Amino acid sequence: MKSIRNACVCAGLALMLAACATPYDTEKNFWSFGEGFETVQIAPDGWQISFVGNTNTDRALARKYVMRKSAELCQQAGYPYFTFTSEQTDRDSVGQFGVGVDGSHDLLWGSSAINKETSVVVEVTGFTSKPEASASRVYDTDYILAHVKVTD
Template identity: 35%
Template structure:
């Protein structure tokens, strides 16, 4: 029986690691801060956003933002939407890869009869590698409309066309068990 538990635990751990090493899938940001969310401002006006993890590139964030705006438009019974305002925020930070400067590998302990046990850190031991991590979040304000799409405005999108053309580029979140 313990082998079954060990195998099950290993499978769950591997699935968890695999989930951490992929870009943000298309889905609502319910249990995490990554995914899409929206807020209704007026009956036909919404704010839509999509936030990606550090493995989600800028193009994917923009595609998912546009796809969510189209999906929301169709769900509310409208035919087209206009992007009134659209921006993408870029968040960069440096993360250390390797041992922490406060890990035991950096510390030396010694005993002094006068003060007891002491610790000191080696200032010349700096085996730390820094990696730049970038996350993108796209935010758009949209107004939805019914009927034929107004011509001549490049900020107006036909919702059905957007859904049809971008559906092959959308990687959906796996269904919960």
């Protein structure tokens, strides 16, 4: 009886967590199932930032996350302005597949529902001063940090 109750509690918690968008502070690793941020510095003034969100993370929210992360990195490095030198946003369907063994040691397999993952990859370049003429939009780090909110 106790094990059934524990299983129900675990299933309920899993359903509640599955109904939420990927949180902003998630770092991509094994335990996050490949979702979250991965940041690589590619130049003294540049970073590649990638973010993968779950089914409940739409493109607009994923881009907002990346915009905020870009501003945070540039501010920490002393750059009051930044631009995206490249940007790619995708929403991909991802199927899940499982293999297991039942009580009589028979091999079982199956697939679950198709999920959609939103991914954004950008290259960010920081500037110490705002360029006079730029081929792409230049963002003010302080303005983004003050106005782009990622939590409720």
